[in-house]
Amino acid sequence: MSMVMERSRLLTKLAWSGVAGPVGSNRNILNRIWGRRWLVLSIAFLLAALVLWDGANPWHGLLIFAMIVAATGAIPSTGGHDGSIRPAPPESSGKPSFDDLVMAIPDPVIVLDSELAVRYFNRRARDIVPNLRISEALTYALRVPELVDAIRSALDTGASRQIEYSERVPIDRVVEAQISTIAGENGRTAFVVIVLRDVTQRHRVEQMRVDFVANASHELRTPLASLLGFVETLQGPARNDVAAREKFLDIMRSQANRMSRLIDDLLSLSRIELNAHVQPDKPVELGAVVGHVADTLGPLAQDRGVALSIDKRVPTLEVRGERDELIRVFENLVENAIKYGASGGKVEVTLDSLPKPQGKGREAVVTVRDYGPGIEAEHVPRLTERFYRVDTAKSREKGGTGLGLAIVKHIVARHRGRLGIESVPGESTVFSVKIDQID
DSSP states (O other): OHHHHHHHHHHHHHHHHHHHOOOHHHHHHHHHHTSSHHHHHHHHHHHHHHHHHTTOOHHHHHHHHHHHHHHHHHSOOOBOTTSOBOOOOHHHHTSOOHHHHHHHOSSOEEEEETTOBEEEEOTTHHHHOTTOOTTSBHHHHOOOHHHHHHHHHHHHHOOOEEEEEEEOSSSOEEEEEEEEEEEOTTSSEEEEEEEEEEOHHHHHHHHHHHHHHHHHHHHHHHHHHHHHHHHHHHHTTTTTOHHHHHHHHHHHHHHHHHHHHHHHHHHHHHHHHHTTTSOOOEEEEHHHHHHHHHHHHHHHHHHTTOEEEEEESSSOOEEEEOHHHHHHHHHHHHHHHHHHSGGGOEEEEEEEEEEOSSSSSEEEEEEEEEOSSOOOTTTGGGTTSTTOOSSHHHHHHTTOOSOHHHHHHHHHHHTTOEEEEEEETTTEEEEEEEEEBOO
């Protein structure tokens, strides 16, 4: 009888711990045991019957039965409709899962085994390598010999590697791969972890910086060389030649003015880039801005035999902006149209208000059209690059610095607007500026 009573106490204690909400390993054990409620109820009946059969107090059996039933209700069932036990959610363990850790990494991650078969990758990896498949060799999805060689080297030595490789398909880009290894139980490399990073933009910025320094140096070197040459001539053979001196001085003034314009444009571009993140918020009426530009460039158009016309299709066109910068934009566009499209005989500036392509509201649209020789299609995407010229000799002859459209692009971007360029060789060229209109 004492053995039965002791057994009853133990079972009662176990049942009571279930009702009270066991924690830690006890709860895990009970979850495993009581995944099926019908099994728990059957055991409860058997235990109650066993206690009653051994002659114990019958209330003990009923108490055990009630407590076990209560315990099954207190502990959440982890079984599904099919009776299978499902794993607890990550927050129940207090530790993040491997999937959670890898998915949180902002860069593409690929895990390979020692045979270069893909064992895991996160969603971001598909942006770089769309054809990744679990259990397939990486070489099926990514055919980059230098990357494969670096991975094999890391497998052999266990040392981390970092390489860069270029792709032409599906897009032209440069990717940086950081390769690390994970050792297995025998000390040999069991897995390789590859972290990819698209560094195309960084390479482009570096290349633009190099090109900028080279071009700026070249642009300044040419007029400086001319100035030095004329100074030496005036100090030597043309010392007493009045006619030659006047001619050379005019050329020297022209070259000095060219350097001055170049420096002014470089400083303007630097100031605009410095404030590129700050959107102007002062109301500016574009009709007044364009009218000011037309008055300023009217004499130039008359000298070149170009008819400059303004077509205002709306009475007012107000945007948030910086007046001086917007004047600079339309001065550049209209001046270029007059200089390079003079053969067409006319330049048309149109101001209009149109609905936004997406979203609510309207946008102000200013177009500058010339009827000159036009621009070949291959040059259009590069027109806003610094120092890029379709015809270098012609541009310098007309006093261009090669920075005008670059300045236009950066000012429009600062105003959160859009610059459009369309050209049909032999017919016309159209520049359009679109900025959100004030409601």
